[in-house]
Amino acid sequence: MKPLVLASAFLPLLLAGCASTTFDSRTDLLGDFSRRDNIKPGTATPRLYIETAPDDFELKNGEVSYDKIRYEYIGKVFVKRSFESYRMGFVDFNEPWRRYYCPPVMTLTYATALVPFLTPLPYFCGYENSASIRRIEERKKYIAYAALEEGRKIGATLIVFAKYTGVEYPEGAGGPTPTDNAQAATAIGSQTLYPYMGMVAYAFRKK
Secondary structure (H helix, E strand, C coil): CHHHHHHHHHHHHHHHCCECCCEEEEEEECCCHHHHHHCCCCCCCCEEEECCCCCCEEEECCEEEECCCCEEEEEEEEEEECCCCCCECCCCCCCHHHHHHHHHHHHHHHHCCCCCCCCCCHHHHEECCCCCHHHHHHHHHHHHHHHHHHHHHCCCCEEEEEEEECCCCCCCCCCCCECCHHHHHHHCCCCCCCCCCEEEEEEEEEC
């Protein structure tokens, strides 16, 4: 009975997790479908503009107006966390030490039916959804990195009007769910919106 009691006491800590979230990115390309085979990666990291853009861009009713002589619109960039619920162990962690620590630890943990104290702590391999200022700022940074990496893959030079979103967007029951610092304080209590879990933006190439 004692191991069961210890496991029950340890479970909240295990589920809370402490690893920084990783993010996936993709692009909805504009125009001819065959064009996607001709997209070439860029050689430089694009400029990322959060909630804004250079003066020759304007966002109105979800559409971007821009100088078509100077810029080519590539498409919409989406970033979202790489899973829809808690996930532990076998992922590409942001922190290099976790990439070596977590696979063997989680293998042992699963092999012992998640009984705590029989293996090294799996706590460090569980992702969290903290609403603390430090963790939110960390997630925003990794979201931005994911958007920039995606922009580089598609040869973008500018990513504009980038908006942080909740976990519902671009997949889920709801429509786009923007999030901001005011919402972040209460969002963690909801099962439909976590603070800063994705991004949507517009990718351009300067001609």
